[in-house]
Amino acid sequence: MAASPGGFAGKVLRVDLSTGKISTQDTIERYGDFLGGTGLGYQVLWEEVPSGTGPFDAANKLVFATGALAGTGVPCNGRTAVTTIFPTCWPKPLVASGHMGGQFAAKLKYAGYDALIIEGRAEKPVWLFIRDAQVQLRDAAHLWGAGIRRTSLEISQEMGASCVVAAIGQAGEKLAPMAIVANSLSHSAGGVGGVMGSKNLKAVGVQGGGAVRIAGDKGEWEKLIKFHLSILGGNNQHVVPSFPTPQSEYYNPGSRWVGEPGRRWGAAQPPIEITGNIYDLNRIAYRTNSAAFFLGDGAWQHTVRGNGCTACPIRCHTILKVPAVAAKYGIREIAQNTCVGLMFGRGFFKKLPGGMKGQAALEACMVGMHLADDLGLWCNYGQLQRDLQKLFYDGLLKAKLGSAEYASIPWDKYVAGDPAFLFDILPRIGQRRGELGQVLSQGTSGLFSQWSIPEETWTQGHDTLYWKMGHPKHHANEDDGQCGVIINTQYNRDAQCHSHTNFVRNGLPLNVQKRLAAEIWGSPDSVDGVGDYTPMNPHKARRARWSLVRKELHDSLGLCNWMGPWVASPLKSRGYSGDDSLESRFYSLATGRKIDREGLDRIGERIFTLHRALTIRDMGQLDMRLQHDRVPDWVFEDPSGASPFSKGTIRMDRADMAKAMDMFYKVMGWDTTTGAPTQETYSRLGLTEVGQSLKARKLLPGDAA
Amino acid sequence: MTGEDKARLTQAAVEVVLQASREGRLTTEDDVFQALVAEGLFHPAEGGGDSDGARRTPTEEEAAAALAGILAGHPWLASFEGLSGQRVYHSPDLLSLTYARILDRKGSPLLLMAEEIRANSRDYPRPVPVELFEAPPFDLTPAEIEHTLGIMAADPQYQDISFTPTSTGAVYLFSTLHLERGYAQFLAQRAESLAMNP
Numbered sequence: 001m002a003a004s005p006g007g008f009a010g011k012v013l014r015v016d017l018s019t020g021k022i023s024t025q026d027t028i029e030r031y032g033d034f035l036g037g038t039g040l041g042y043q044v045l046w047e048e049v050p051s052g053t054g055p056f057d058a059a060n061k062l063v064f065a066t067g068a069l070a071g072t073g074v075p076c077n078g079r080t081a082v083t084t085i086f087p088t089c090w091p092k093p094l095v096a097s098g099h100m101g102g103q104f105a106a107k108l109k110y111a112g113y114d115a116l117i118i119e120g121r122a123e124k125p126v127w128l129f130i131r132d133a134q135v136q137l138r139d140a141a142h143l144w145g146a147g148i149r150r151t152s153l154e155i156s157q158e159m160g161a162s163c164v165v166a167a168i169g170q171a172g173e174k175l176a177p178m179a180i181v182a183n184s185l186s187h188s189a190g191g192v193g194g195v196m197g198s199k200n201l202k203a204v205g206v207q208g209g210g211a212v213r214i215a216g217d218k219g220e221w222e223k224l225i226k227f228h229l230s231i232l233g234g235n236n237q238h239v240v241p242s243f244p245t246p247q248s249e250y251y252n253p254g255s256r257w258v259g260e261p262g263r264r265w266g267a268a269q270p271p272i273e274i275t276g277n278i279y280d281l282n283r284i285a286y287r288t289n290s291a292a293f294f295l296g297d298g299a300w301q302h303t304v305r306g307n308g309c310t311a312c313p314i315r316c317h318t319i320l321k322v323p324a325v326a327a328k329y330g331i332r333e334i335a336q337n338t339c340v341g342l343m344f345g346r347g348f349f350k351k352l353p354g355g356m357k358g359q360a361a362l363e364a365c366m367v368g369m370h371l372a373d374d375l376g377l378w379c380n381y382g383q384l385q386r387d388l389q390k391l392f393y394d395g396l397l398k399a400k401l402g403s404a405e406y407a408s409i410p411w412d413k414y415v416a417g418d419p420a421f422l423f424d425i426l427p428r429i430g431q432r433r434g435e436l437g438q439v440l441s442q443g444t445s446g447l448f449s450q451w452s453i454p455e456e457t458w459t460q461g462h463d464t465l466y467w468k469m470g471h472p473k474h475h476a477n478e479d480d481g482q483c484g485v486i487i488n489t490q491y492n493r494d495a496q497c498h499s500h501t502n503f504v505r506n507g508l509p510l511n512v513q514k515r516l517a518a519e520i521w522g523s524p525d526s527v528d529g530v531g532d533y534t535p536m537n538p539h540k541a542r543r544a545r546w547s548l549v550r551k552e553l554h555d556s557l558g559l560c561n562w563m564g565p566w567v568a569s570p571l572k573s574r575g576y577s578g579d580d581s582l583e584s585r586f587y588s589l590a591t592g593r594k595i596d597r598e599g600l601d602r603i604g605e606r607i608f609t610l611h612r613a614l615t616i617r618d619m620g621q622l623d624m625r626l627q628h629d630r631v632p633d634w635v636f637e638d639p640s641g642a643s644p645f646s647k648g649t650i651r652m653d654r655a656d657m658a659k660a661m662d663m664f665y666k667v668m669g670w671d672t673t674t675g676a677p678t679q680e681t682y683s684r685l686g687l688t689e690v691g692q693s694l695k696a697r698k699l700l701p702g703d704a705a
Numbered sequence: 706m707t708g709e710d711k712a713r714l715t716q717a718a719v720e721v722v723l724q725a726s727r728e729g730r731l732t733t734e735d736d737v738f739q740a741l742v743a744e745g746l747f748h749p750a751e752g753g754g755d756s757d758g759a760r761r762t763p764t765e766e767e768a769a770a771a772l773a774g775i776l777a778g779h780p781w782l783a784s785f786e787g788l789s790g791q792r793v794y795h796s797p798d799l800l801s802l803t804y805a806r807i808l809d810r811k812g813s814p815l816l817l818m819a820e821e822i823r824a825n826s827r828d829y830p831r832p833v834p835v836e837l838f839e840a841p842p843f844d845l846t847p848a849e850i851e852h853t854l855g856i857m858a859a860d861p862q863y864q865d866i867s868f869t870p871t872s873t874g875a876v877y878l879f880s881t882l883h884l885e886r887g888y889a890q891f892l893a894q895r896a897e898s899l900a901m902n903p
């Protein structure tokens with residue numbers, strides 16, 4: 001097998017847990033058309049997992065796939081997409097992926113693999129040992145029942161300190177749909193832990209002694225990395241700081257760029273004060289402090305440092321040290337995470353003494369991370385917490401749950417905002433104890449299927465933020481009007497797309513955003529001020545398409561879509577513009593396969609379209625517009641009765657959204673009646689056979705049964 | 706003054722402004738002049754022969770006459786009329802206009818707050834949390850902020866400055882010249898929700 005000239009490690013590792021067979025395939029030859037990551041995952045599912053396969057069936061496959069840029073020096077790389085038939089997707093499990101950062105992707109590549117495909121089911125618990133070419137299934141009996149931390153520690157002791165362990169906790173072992181797999185302590189992929197558990201696979205330990213080659217000119221490569229660093233902002237590519245600086249004309253008090261000279265990582269030993277020029281490339285890691293952003297300035301004194309994925313200077317997983325929680329709750333004083341993982345515990349409470357940024361909130365976060373990241377419990381982007389709130393405060397829980405079980409739960413602590421409540425509720429869910437644990441561990445779908453709560457109760461409630469198919473909204477109309485709504489209709493779980501929101505939340509004034517939008521998407525009208533939405537236009541449809549295509553590209557290249565794309569920058573000298581061709585320039589240099597922006601975007605579109613095809617096939621449904629691309633009722637209502645397009649509402653207009661979907665389908669080359677890609681589109685994207693296969697099933701527009 | 710003298714004067718004068726901008730300071734023409742005097746750049750006009758008896762330029766008078774034109778015309782520099790009524794200079798690449806304006810207004814909490822609130826309402830558009838003014842580079846105390854808001858409430862020139870509370874108990878300030886109250890309320894509530902909407 002020829003060595004990859006660069007970017008790709010060169011091989012895909014396949015492990016059949018039923019037979020113990022371990023084999024490899026050539027990445028480029030076999031999967032090169034889909035890059036890696038989600039692209040590779042969708043391809044495997046399309047080719048090898050029959051329609052109708054359940055998430056916990058042995059026939060389901062679990063594809064851990066990185067991409068050509070993972071493990072290189074490209075900033076914000078290190079992402080692994082874990083693609084499978086997704087267990088929280090309701091009413092029928094369909095394809096989706098969880099995404100984890102950390103060091104797993106890089107280590108897998110250094111071991112020589114771009115992806116790991118897990119097949120079948122082991123007879124008894126095993127863990128997978130990967131040390132370069134040495135790959136073995138090892139007994140995991142002694143680890144079964146352990147949490148993620150102990151599992152990772154024991155495997156690390158066995159393999160040596162340079163390994164990375166991706167493990168499941170008790171939630172995954174018990175086949176909870178709401179389970180994660182996590183590596184490097186806090187980097188988790190949601191929803192896939194139970195699939196791993198169903199295969200009796202406790203963990204994957206990876207050690208790699210190799211490197212990722214760069215095919216292109218080293219000087220050019222270094223130059224491009226420096227350039228990329230120069231256009232980075234803070235977390236989520238917020239390109240202006242939260243405070244005025246001499247270097248920028250702009251600032252935004254809502255920016256995630258909160259680090260500035262004078263701030264201190266107070267729990268570092270010794271404490272570190274931020275000094276110097278925060279725009280300096282060697283100061284990027286000081287800009288982001290997720291804990292301070294989400295929990296307020298008080299978090300600075302508890303900050304040890306930032307942690308993050310390979311080669312990422314953003315380091316959005318903040319490490320916190322709170323000695324008070326060790327004394328009060330008997331848990332570790334240190335925890336780390338970002339975003340919903342950081343706020344896992346806080347999110348359960350409607351109210352906390354001292355507010356959502358007070359001491360109780362901090363403690364709830366610490367307890368939540370301690371429990372959830374060890375049990376391996378997922379929150380479905382905060383939906384778990386919102387579901388419990390609605391169930392409890394609307395009286396649904398009392399009505400549904402047996403009185404003895406209801407009475408056994410310390411609701412007084414819940415109502416009082418006592419973080420100690422989490423010691424009862426999280427193990428209950430993570431270990432699937434009792435009826436409540438069973439139901440909530442299934443995700444929102446459990447409420448619909450087990451308790452017969454009509455889905456409309458959730459789609460109509462403004463507080464649920466529920467979208468469809470068992471999952472919540474993920475940066476929808478509250479951030480980005482029609483563009484956000486379109487994006488949220490497309491996936492079989494929450495959309496996880498940040499391409500659009502990273503731009504609209506970047507902190508630049510609206511007129512600067514509009515100027516950049518005109519350059520990137522052809523019209524200033526492709527972007528609106530938040531809550532000041534204008535009727536749909538084709539430019540917004542183009543931006544929605546671009547956002548989805550870039551999301552898939554990032555997920556397939558091993559890049560972080562929580563940061564990219566990088567089309568705006570902090571650089572006044574560039575008029576605050578970024579670079580829309582960065583991904584293709586990196587890919588060309590890394591792999592030696594020269595491709596321009598349009599060419600790479602076409603591959604991204606191919607990947608996204610294959611996801612659509614898989615969804616159509618497995619739903620057995622051509623009418624995606626009606627059956628899949630649904631929008632919840634709350635989007636079309638305003639609690640105070642404001643009309644759509646009036647200033648200060650995120651309410652959308654039904655007729656306008658119908659037009660928006662028409663325009664989106666049109667720019668995608670999809671049939672506007674059904675929202676399904678046409679054969680012409682499949683062929684244009686190199687998916688002719690996919691289209692033909694759907695035609696044979698009467699799932700191509702014009703061929704309805 | 707010879708062409709060479711003018712070039713020397715320009716270079717020295719610009720460097721004074723650049724250095725001040727690097728250090729986060731604004732500069733007036735007078736500041737520049739004094740700095741150049743301190744550097745010994747000029748020669749006295751009267752009886753001004755140096756030790757070799759030759760008279761050299763620029764003299765202080767010549768420099769003073771040329772300085773305003775030099776500073777105003779230089780592509781690296783920008784200026785605006787400061788609160789003191791004097792023209793202040795800065796290098797926008799090193800010290801942004803936004804930041805320079807804040808520095809200039811630091812002597813007047815009233816203008817500092819009002820103009821910043823107006824600019825935010827006009828440009829982004831958004832209301833700003835009242836705590837913004839406690840942090841650098843504003844550095845006002847809560848008492849100063851309260852006092853200033855009290856003056857604004859009574860002064861006809863500041864009747865556009867208004868506030869909106871949020872459900873989280875925060876207070877946001879905005880200018881009715883640029884933001885409708887309802888929209889300001891929406892934006893304030895949204896700003897507060899960002900830490901709950903990752």
Ligand code: SF4
Pocket residue numbers: 076077078101102235236307308309312313314315316317560562563
């Ligand atoms: S921004 Fe955060 S999640 Fe993304 S690559 Fe960096 S550290 Fe990882």
